[in-house]
Amino acid sequence: MKEDRRIQRSRDALHQALVALVLEKGYEAVTIKDIVERANVGRSTFYAHYKSKEDLLTNGLAELRALLTAHQQAALAEEGDVGQRCLGFSLALFEHAQSFRDIYRVLVGERGSAIVMNRMRALLADLVSQDLAAIAPAANDGQIPRSALIQFVVGALMSVLAWWMDRKSRLSPAEVDTIFRRLTIPAIVAAFDGPISNIDSNAER
Amino acid sequence: MKEDRRIQRSRDALHQALVALVLEKGYEAVTIKDIVERANVGRSTFYAHYKSKEDLLTNGLAELRALLTAHQQAALAEEGDVGQRCLGFSLALFEHAQSFRDIYRVLVGERGSAIVMNRMRALLADLVSQDLAAIAPAANDGQIPRSALIQFVVGALMSVLAWWMDRKSRLSPAEVDTIFRRLTIPAIVAAFDGPISNIDSNAER
DNA sequence: GCAGTTATCGGACACGATGACTGATAATTT
DNA sequence: AAATTATCAGTCATCGTGTCCGATAACTGC
Structure with a gap:
């Protein structure tokens, strides 16, 4: 059983969003809200994958x-x-x-x-x-x-x-x-x- | 007219508190509440002196x-x-x-x-x-x-x-x-x- | 394809930090 | 001693965090 495709898509989107946002505003200034909005994933989804x-x-x-x-x-x-x-x-x-x-x-x-x-x-x-x-x-x-x-x-x-x-x-x-x-x-x-x-x-x- | 002694005391206390707290928790983790409590200074006093x-x-x-x-x-x-x-x-x-x-x-x-x-x-x-x-x-x-x-x-x-x-x-x-x-x-x-x-x-x- | 599993969504909630504002109080300066 | 002004405690609105839930969709294995 491979990993669910939805998981990969979410994780990828979150990673990309983080990099893009850090380049724009710096790591500290990036909020989780920013990340999930940019990645276009639900807020709960973030916490389903990562702790912080x-x-x-x-x-x-x-x-x-x-x-x-x-x-x-x-x-x-x-x-x-x-x-x-x-x-x-x-x-x-x-x-x-x-x-x-x-x-x-x-x-x-x-x-x-x-x-x-x-x-x-x-x-x-x-x-x-x-x-x-x-x-x-x-x-x-x-x-x-x-x-x-x-x-x-x-x-x-x-x-x-x-x-x-x-x-x-x-x-x-x-x-x-x-x-x-x-x-x-x-x-x-x-x-x-x-x-x-x-x-x-x-x-x- | 020299600088008000109260100002010096407040500023000194805030500086010392910041250094001490950063060593304990790291800069990011230190909150303004922490600082004013450690420095024993009113919250409004902080903002009277420093913007952030x-x-x-x-x-x-x-x-x-x-x-x-x-x-x-x-x-x-x-x-x-x-x-x-x-x-x-x-x-x-x-x-x-x-x-x-x-x-x-x-x-x-x-x-x-x-x-x-x-x-x-x-x-x-x-x-x-x-x-x-x-x-x-x-x-x-x-x-x-x-x-x-x-x-x-x-x-x-x-x-x-x-x-x-x-x-x-x-x-x-x-x-x-x-x-x-x-x-x-x-x-x-x-x-x-x-x-x-x-x-x-x-x-x- | 179908059925069962499971990731996602969006909303709600409590919590803590922020920054601004106020009037009363206390300390300092002249 | 009087005038100045820094400080205090409290309040308020705002924002980000982290968690939980039920409903909805998507995916996987058969």
Whole structure:
């Protein structure tokens, strides 16, 4: 027995309505009344499926998570030197972001909410954490706590992503990815290296 | 004629109540009723001073802005090589954050609000922008847009700050600052350098 | 197709937060 | 001491939330 078609239609409509409305007014300002009116479903129907506005959001994020982890696994499986495999999912992320620009602006951009962004942050932190674990399994980081490095990378990633989304820059996903990697990889390398006394003389290994 | 002492008392009480409540429940969950009850202030009094919850918040942020810009100006005025002047305000920021841990957890941490964090982000972006302008006045960045670099640094800074605040890590401001700089400075250097083909051979200048 | 299941609808309800308004009271300033 | 004015308590209309119900429609499995 498949899932009732009515259920799919309602859920889809609600998800789409949420995204559209958050882009217009911001997450906090969106009311459930707004959502059900935009989705053209009855009020009770909403509560039949989701407990609250946040519940609806959480549900929508599940798909994204699955998609990104799949991309990451694929990237990790491929061959290449550390500089290529490290953060291997970033290009896929930027490409995915371009395809679903609207959703991503809600996830990382100015119009997002603390709740949404925290969810996204946690999701990316998982990815980065696994990625770093695959690159440098041991924990002999050069005095820099692993968790700090993870948060650093996630923050940088979300910032670059938000920067790209909010401005109308015509950069391609590959170009943005290049920017991100050129900035981030040196930081990761520096984290794994020993102490650095000066900037001008870096990476003598 | 100075400002009425009753006004100061009311405003102070409201500010303190807001900070305390946000730390307990998160910004969104705090109601005006909560605030006036905690502050022991009449409901109408709140509306006599502030238009809304956000208005109260904005008012509180003004002081912080003044304090941080002052710190930055002082740091920029001092002498030293690029590695020292660059992001010279960061240590002051971390020290300030330790002194006002409660407030900063609202500003950058998990319990903060999108509104507050966006304000904080804009504030830091101004500081970083001026800082980078002082270091590298021209705009011949190595293919990396200046605005992207600014957002990158701000995101990294807020992430490290949030990481430090949210965990109970006993690190001193100086230690956190070292972590932040060791990660960020290489990224900035890489941004100003020419194209890099590989990670292992970077900074050949 | 038909019968049984079930999602949806729309209305009603209680509840809590908001923001504005009032007159009386108390504190402060000059 | 007198004039000013911030504060208080209370009231009011409005809005969003979350829940419940019966009636109606749509869907599924046979």
